[in-house]
Amino acid sequence: MPLQLWLGMPGHLIVRSADGVHLAHAHGMPTEGSALRFTLTLPELGRYLAWAQYATGGRLVTRPFTMEVDR
Numbered sequence: 001m002p003l004q005l006w007l008g009m010p011g012h013l014i015v016r017s018a019d020g021v022h023l024a025h026a027h028g029m030p031t032e033g034s035a036l037r038f039t040l041t042l043p044e045l046g047r048y049l050a051w052a053q054y055a056t057g058g059r060l061v062t063r064p065f066t067m068e069v070d071r
């Protein structure tokens, strides 16, 4: 399903370090098909909690995930 703009952007990403010290926000750029690409520079290696948010089919979708930054 095609992406729709949400708050003026095709996608939003909130990333928080596991210890809560760092918080980052990035906007997604559309790619081929319905994928989103986020570019983000994080201050430290380690585990981060993330939430990607986008709109499609007339509804808002929030996808939580964790990621391990090791390089």
Ligand SMILES: [Cu+2]
Residues within 6 Å of the ligand: 009, 011, 012, 013, 025, 026, 027
């Ligand atoms: Cu945003």
